[in-house]
Amino acid sequence: MAQRLDAREAGFAQAFAALLSAKREVSEDVDQAVRAIIDDVIARGDDALIDYTRRFDHLDLRPEDLRVRDEEIDAAEAQCSRETLDALALAKERIEIYHRAQRPQDSMSTDSLGVTLGWRWTALESVGLYVPGGRASYPSSVLMNAVPAKVAGVPRVVMVVPTPRGETNPLVLAAARLAGVDEIFRIGGAQAVAALAYGTASVAPVSKIVGPGNAYVAAAKRRVFGQVGIDMIAGPSEVLVLADAHANPDWVAADLLAQAEHDPVAQSILVTDSPALADAVEAAVRRQLETLPKAEIAGASWRDYGAIILVESLRDAIPLVDRLAPEHLEIETQDPEALAAKVRNAGSIFLGSHTPEAIGDYVGGPNHVLPTARSARFSSGLGVLDFMKRTSILKCDPGALRALGPAAIALGRSEGLEGHARSVAIRLNL
Amino acid sequence: MAQRLDAREAGFAQAFAALLSAKREVSEDVDQAVRAIIDDVIARGDDALIDYTRRFDHLDLRPEDLRVRDEEIDAAEAQCSRETLDALALAKERIEIYHRAQRPQDSMSTDSLGVTLGWRWTALESVGLYVPGGRASYPSSVLMNAVPAKVAGVPRVVMVVPTPRGETNPLVLAAARLAGVDEIFRIGGAQAVAALAYGTASVAPVSKIVGPGNAYVAAAKRRVFGQVGIDMIAGPSEVLVLADAHANPDWVAADLLAQAEHDPVAQSILVTDSPALADAVEAAVRRQLETLPKAEIAGASWRDYGAIILVESLRDAIPLVDRLAPEHLEIETQDPEALAAKVRNAGSIFLGSHTPEAIGDYVGGPNHVLPTARSARFSSGLGVLDFMKRTSILKCDPGALRALGPAAIALGRSEGLEGHARSVAIRLNL
Structure with a gap:
């Protein structure tokens, strides 16, 4: 059975520290393989996707089969029980209401010096959602990832889900439609992450990739980070x-x-x-x-x-x-x-x-x-802010520039950045 | 001179795409070296810090010298011109006012089913701020990193800054005091990042590390990510x-x-x-x-x-x-x-x-x-939210659990998680 610790006993501090530092993650070293797959998808696009899907998912696809068709989603929905679909709908509604309250406020004001300043939040242009196949293919996770993206206002939410030997979880497709997912592709693994990050003829690239996956998916997300945003790597x-x-x-x-x-x-x-x-x-x-x-x-x-x-x-x-x-x-x-x-x-x-x-x-x-x-x-659960970004805004009128300029010039010079100082001074005839 | 592109000319799309994809980062492969340094700091603590500081910064330190003393900050301030200190103070005040408006709202409410739900924001316990030595040692960056942390309510802000051959930028120390930095250590490089992440006898570990640095610092931040949070890697x-x-x-x-x-x-x-x-x-x-x-x-x-x-x-x-x-x-x-x-x-x-x-x-x-x-x-500038995290809160009363329970049971079973379903059912005698 589980271990017992007693805070009143000697040796507790050490036992607790050991509990804290117990490694639970199996770290497979898949980085080499993942790098090769990503490079191949960049080079060969859809052809690489199709090859890897044949190899890893034992599924033969034509390019026009990569995307899941509306009729397939209709058929999937028809396979689901009314009770489960109703439960999904209740979940979706409650998730949506909770996350709507997270939508952030813009801010804009003018201070006494005549400086207008603040910020504006905007939704990401597009988001990719990774959904694992097989055992860990959870419709609830589709809702938890896609609903906040849609609440944030992301116009294009793309889901990828591997369908080994053609097997699909009908509830996952139903949840995707319910959540407003815009495109679904039957691809998985590092190749799907690469397609979302770099794009292929069939899959337009996205700005950020979210969702859980196996060691290959996690390594691929780490590797494409920078090219696109990623969410946390779940443990x-x-x-x-x-x-x-x-x-x-x-x-x-x-x-x-x-x-x-x-x-x-x-x-x-x-x-x-x-x-x-x-x-x-x-x-x-x-x-x-x-x-x-x-x-x-x-x-x-x-x-x-x-x-x-x-x-x-x-x-x-x-x-x-x-x-x-x-x-x-x-x-x-x-x-x-x-x-x-x-x-x-x-x-x-x-x-x-x-x-x-x-x-x-x-x-x-x-x-x-x-x-x-x-x-x-140091971090939070997924939310609406993960699908938005903030742009700061600043405007000086001539008086504001006169008021703030000398301090900016002094600091620019103190940092050895004379060009910074001059970009202010030239406007003030200094 | 700079290249010219004309959107009205043929070939513009290609030229613009080339501009977009131009690699500007020099990627040095320093990961091996950084891994060894981090492991050494984990193993030998202060001794490793002192050895690396001797080797890389040509500076001999005793353990009690690692931390910068208050008198040294006094002396540094005395070296700065009144004009620059006033400019720093103006900058600090304006940064503080701007970021105060970013402090997020907590939310808590009870819905018609009797579910109480919302979230609470809390500041990180501690933050490490990396400040480069030499040419890129900017007092303005000290303010831009430390002030939002303090506005967020972080009780412990720790700064590390290498002082090659003992050389310190007095304005950096003055800015740190102005911004409310709590501890300053004269260490840099991957060894400083390791100390902040894992702690040594002299440096207690932090929850998150922010601030710019060279290729070694960036590689070290990537490597300790997970153990602690990090900010973006600046390009x-x-x-x-x-x-x-x-x-x-x-x-x-x-x-x-x-x-x-x-x-x-x-x-x-x-x-x-x-x-x-x-x-x-x-x-x-x-x-x-x-x-x-x-x-x-x-x-x-x-x-x-x-x-x-x-x-x-x-x-x-x-x-x-x-x-x-x-x-x-x-x-x-x-x-x-x-x-x-x-x-x-x-x-x-x-x-x-x-x-x-x-x-x-x-x-x-x-x-x-x-x-x-x-x-x-896909990402935003640094702000108060980078120094806080959100905890979601949920409370059902018995009636709320009766209302929501059946849907949770249905979804748990649809995902093959009978234990999830039972944790609800056992409370409802289902």
Whole structure:
């Protein structure tokens, strides 16, 4: 079972530091291969896409087959159950409402010197959304990536999704249509990332690429960064449940396992001031694992990376939470708001016993693309701002230039940039 | 002199595409060396810092000398002219006011289903600011990086700056104090980046590293990314001046040269609908180069990367501007606001003839750390948001969970994540 740490015992600091620095990512060295694929797509365009799709996805395509046709999406929708489509529609609506509130304000004003200044936000021209094929092909992730882009006002959202042996997840296509995705291509891997970054005859290039993928996709995104923007590189997922003696151990156990079933390297941690709860949760995890379909994955995750940390008081837990900076933080205590207010580093917080993290994965409204592997110390979940950029604006009238010019000249000269100074001085006859 | 392109001539599309794809960055392959330095700092801490500082900066330090002392900053300030210190203070005040307006709003509300949701912004715990030594050691950049961090509320801002042979730029120390920098260390290169990311006995680690540097610093930042956050990797700087027949050719030429004097790989471009202005600017550039102290650098930049592009009408210029996505865009035309409103991609816009870009470099208020090398298509200049992160918050009451639960269960099952479904179902006795 998961390891136990006790903050009241000697050696805790070291054990906690070891937990913090445990490497959960398997880093495959695929950079060589990825570089060759990208260069080939730049050189040969669609032909390279078709060759790699034959090799990796065992699928023969003509250039005109690269793009998924509307009739195929119609057919996919028809395959989905009404119940699931309704659930997707509810999710889409709630995600849209939450993200609309994130739309930023422009600012423009004129100060007492006569300087008009501020900024303007604009949407990116185009965005590419990578959706993995196979096991990790989640319709909910399509919504979480595409809806904020559309709320931001991105005119062209392009989805790529590999369809190994022609297999498509119908719900992924349905989610794409629901979210307003404009183009869908049945390509994946580093070749799809290269096509989005550099363009081919069939795939026009985009300004930014988002979405999760395997080691090849991640390496390709790192490599094309600069040519286009990219989102964060997602690591394995984690949850930290902070619970007191009043929490329901079965519910807590279910939440820990919901995280653990994602991946053998997912991490579920319980922090509690109640030794009785710790024992009860541990027993409940064991019991629930017996009937969980993904027991093998979840069991491995809990055994290898799970942890139960006992603290003297819940207040002592806050510095531990901040150092772990969990992607998901559930607070199942008597006064969750008071504890939440003290936390600095967490990707998302789920308050109270009736907010299992799975609600946030699907239909809560907030984004489920969140900073992993302690990066909540310095980054945020995906949002509307990731699909917009800010242009600063400055205008001096002649009086404003007279007021500010001498200081600019002085600073330019102090930095040895006489050309800077002269570009101001020439306008002031100085 | 700079190349001329004419949008009305055959072959323009190709020539413009070549201008867009011209590689201006010299990519040194320093990754091997940087990896070794970082590993050594992780292993040996201060000892490694001291060794590398001896080797690269020709400076012998004891551990207690790594940090710059308050008395040294006092002494540095005393060396600066009153005029320059006053100019710095004006710059700091204006940068602070501009960035205060960028502080984001938290959001929290309860919807009709009983779901309480929103988000909270918090400042990063600590930030490291890299300041180059030597020629590119700019006090204005200290302000542009440190002031937004302090406006964001970062409690601990740490500056590193190499001092080759013990040489310090007094204005850099004065600017650091003015901006509220909390700690200054006289270290540079990959070893300084490693110290900020991983910590040593003398340098506590930070959450994010910002600021420009040479190829070693850039490679080190890429390598520690993940362990800490980093800002964008800055490329060579550029300006695009959009001007009509009414613009003053001497002023335009001065602005083009102010950009060009930064770096032989800086890029200055004039786009105009007036052949007469094009000729007059070209002549003025030649004339002004004769007396410019940095004529060698500016002349090389103008010769190798400068361009004058003639367009039929100013409206035709907009798609070219958007494809170039310039770091700095000056609009010196009769109605600059109307043209600015049509631009999607630019890091910053300077409106009218009385707003030379140098004002924005120093005392305008907006940040001068801006997206280079066409990255304004997908990214923004430095701002307060770069020093904060957003935590999403979700709370369901029992009724809200009953309302949303079934949809979450359906979606969890549709994705093969039964554990997700069960974490909801167990609370609803489903």
